[in-house]
Amino acid sequence: MESLSVTEPVLLILLSLADHPRHGYAILQDVQDMSDGRVVLSTGTLYGALRRLLDGAWIERVEEEDTPRGRQSYRLTARGRRNLQLEISRLKHLTRVATLRVARKEM
Amino acid sequence: MFSLYRILLYLYPPACRSEFGEEMLAVFRAAQTEAWKKDTFMHTRFCAREITGLVAGALSEHVRTIAVFDRPPLIFSRRFNMRSEFRFPKITVTLMTIILAGVVLAIEKATAIEASVPDSYQHVGPIQPAHFTFLPTMLVIMGGACLAGAIGWAILFALHRSGLHRLAEFDPASHQGSGGRTHA
Numbered sequence: 001m002e003s004l005s006v007t008e009p010v011l012l013i014l015l016s017l018a019d020h021p022r023h024g025y026a027i028l029q030d031v032q033d034m035s036d037g038r039v040v041l042s043t044g045t046l047y048g049a050l051r052r053l054l055d056g057a058w059i060e061r062v063e064e065e066d067t068p069r070g071r072q073s074y075r076l077t078a079r080g081r082r083n084l085q086l087e088i089s090r091l092k093h094l095t096r097v098a099t100l101r102v103a104r105k106e107m
Numbered sequence: 108m109f110s111l112y113r114i115l116l117y118l119y120p121p122a123c124r125s126e127f128g129e130e131m132l133a134v135f136r137a138a139q140t141e142a143w144k145k146d147t148f149m150h151t152r153f154c155a156r157e158i159t160g161l162v163a164g165a166l167s168e169h170v171r172t173i174a175v176f177d178r179p180p181l182i183f184s185r186r187f188n189m190r191s192e193f194r195f196p197k198i199t200v201t202l203m204t205i206i207l208a209g210v211v212l213a214i215e216k217a218t219a220i221e222a223s224v225p226d227s228y229q230h231v232g233p234i235q236p237a238h239f240t241f242l243p244t245m246l247v248i249m250g251g252a253c254l255a256g257a258i259g260w261a262i263l264f265a266l267h268r269s270g271l272h273r274l275a276e277f278d279p280a281s282h283q284g285s286g287g288r289t290h291a
Contacts, residue, residue: 024134042160043135047127048167072130 004056006087009041010049014058014076014084021062021075024050050074058083108154109136115158118165120172120196172196211244 004010009031016022016030024046032040041049053059058080062073076084112135116128135157142153 024130025137028134028138040156042156042164043131043138044157044160044162044164046134047131048164051123051127051168071133 004052004058004083006083009039009045010053011084011087012039013041013046013049013053014080014087017059017074017076018081018084021073023071023073027074053080108139112157112161115161115165118162120165120168123168207248208245211241211248214244215241 006014012031012034013027015034016027022030024043027050028041028043028046050059054061054074056079057077059074060077062075064073109132113132116124116131119128138153138157142150
């Protein structure tokens with residue numbers, strides 16, 4: 001199991017799967033919507049990230065009968081949700097520190 | 108574009124392609140249909156992004172296949188494990204042979220060119236051509252490679268016979284508790 005670096009695309013993919021399972025194309029669109037069109041993933045980038053997340057057991061495939069391969073859905077595992085919460089806490093802390101630093105500089 | 112994408116998928120390692128190839132094609136088709144609805148510039152950007160993403164992704168997968176990320180470095184692991192999880196892809200032998208043949212042919216060609224150019228710089232004098240021919244050179248190189256491989260295999264075989272690989276299962280704590288002498 002490899003350690004995962006949570007880059008912005010990976011974070012957005014995890015956030016996309018946070019509320020409910022999504023298939024590949026829905027993830028692409030959701031990532032684009034969440035980032036206001038700033039992050040547009042290619043299929044190569046998306047499936048590279050999904051493969052790493054699957055290997056790290058951060059996400060899993062949703063087993064559904066009669067689902068074509070193109071509509072294969074993914075969802076967060078408990079491990080993935082925990083790691084996402086840790087990452088959000090880290091970002092919150094960073095934002096708080098950054099806000100304080102910038103405010104102090106402006107005074 | 109779809110046919111090109113399908114061909115470019117062959118850049119991925121076979122295992123990855125069989126796992127995600129069909130799914131990637133389906134997602135690409137859906138994304139392409141959406142991109143066609145926009146203007147030509149957006150569609151061109153989409154094509155460029157997809158091709159670069161695919162090539163970069165394939166490269167990344169190959170690097171991941173070669174490098175073993177999930178094993179801690181030996182220096183930190185405190186365990187010696189003889190089992191190697193790395194395997195060269197089957198195509199490596201073919202590619203290496205082609206590269207080797209290319210190098211030898213280039214040397215032969217350079218030698219021929221050197222022999223055909225008249226000796227214009229008198230101070231140095233004529234450069235004596237190396238009397239290599241293609242087949243003997245190939246045989247010597249292949250022989251050397253086989254010898255190096257045989258030596259490597261012999262070393263690994265000797266290490267395996269010595270039982271060194273069993274150290275991976277050795278647990279000092281249980282050994283000490285079960286009957287090993289303890290020092291006060």
